[in-house]
Amino acid sequence: MDAFFYIILVVGLLSSGICLVAGILKKAPNDITILSVAAVELALMVYLVGSIVRVIAGEPIAGEAWEFWGYLATAMLLPPAAVYWSILERTRWSNFVLAAVGVTALVMAARMNQIWY
C-alpha cells in the first residue's frame, strides 16, 4: 500500500463518515457532504496524476496495466455520478448514496494498489 492509497483511505473514510452522519441526522445533501465527495474525486485525481508521472518515469505496473487504468477511470466516475444521483432527489437517503462513494473508492484503491505491485 502506497501513499496514494493512504490518501484515499483517509479522505474516503472521512467523506463516508460525514455523509453517513448527515444521513443519520436526516439531512439532505448539502455543501459539506457534496464537497467531501468532491475531495474523494480530488484524491483520485492525485492518484491519476501520480500514476501517470510514475509510468512516464519508467516504473512498471506489475499487474495488467489496462486493468489498473480501468479501475482508476471507473473510480473517478463514481463521485460525479453519485452527486448527480443524489441531487436529483435530495433526501437523507441521498447522503447514504454519497457515503457509499468514499468506501467504494477505498476498496477500488486497494485493488489498484494490488495490481500495481
Next chain:
Amino acid sequence: MEEARNVNAPHPEASPDHGSASARDARSTDTPHGDTGSTDSRSTDTPLGDTGSTDPRSTRNTGPGRLLIAVYAVFAISATARAGYQILTKFSDAPLAYLLSAFAAVVYLVATVSLAKAGSTWFKVSLVAVLVELVGVLVVGALSIFDPVAFPHETVWSLFGRGYAFIPLLLPILGLVWLYRRRPGTRPSGAQN
C-alpha cells in the same frame, strides 16, 4: 425538472394480485418512514421530493430506493467489468464460473434498470431479477462451500459474496423488502403520500 422525474411515472395498472387488507397495513407503516427524509429536506433545503400529483407508489426510484439502486449500479458495473475481464483473459480456465459471473452481471444490470423505472411492468421485472439474484447467491454460495472443487473460481456470489463484504447476500433481501413496500396497487383512495 426533478419533480418531473418523480411524477412522470405512468399510472400503475393497479395490479389486483395482492391482498388489500395486508397491503393497507404495510402501507400505513412504511409511509411515515419513507417520508421522513423528503419532508425534512423539503422544509430545510428544497421543495423537491414526492409531490404526489400522480401516484408516487408506482415508482421504486425514491427515498431508500435510490440508495438501493445506487448500490445495485455499483454491483452491475463491478460484476460486468469482472466478468468481462475473466471471459476475455482466461475463459478456458473455468468456463462455468465465468459464465456464472456474466450471468450475475446481467442480473445486476436488469435489477438496476428495472428498479429505476416506474410502473408495474418494471416492478415485475425487478421482482424476477431480485429473486433470481437471491437464488443465485444462495445456490452459488452453498455450492462454493460444499463443493469447492467444482467451484474453485471466484464469482461475485461465491461464499455468499464474502469477497464483497456479503453485500451480494444482503442486497436481494433489502431489494425484496423494498419491492414489497412499494408494490403496485396498494394505494388507498384519498391517501396522499
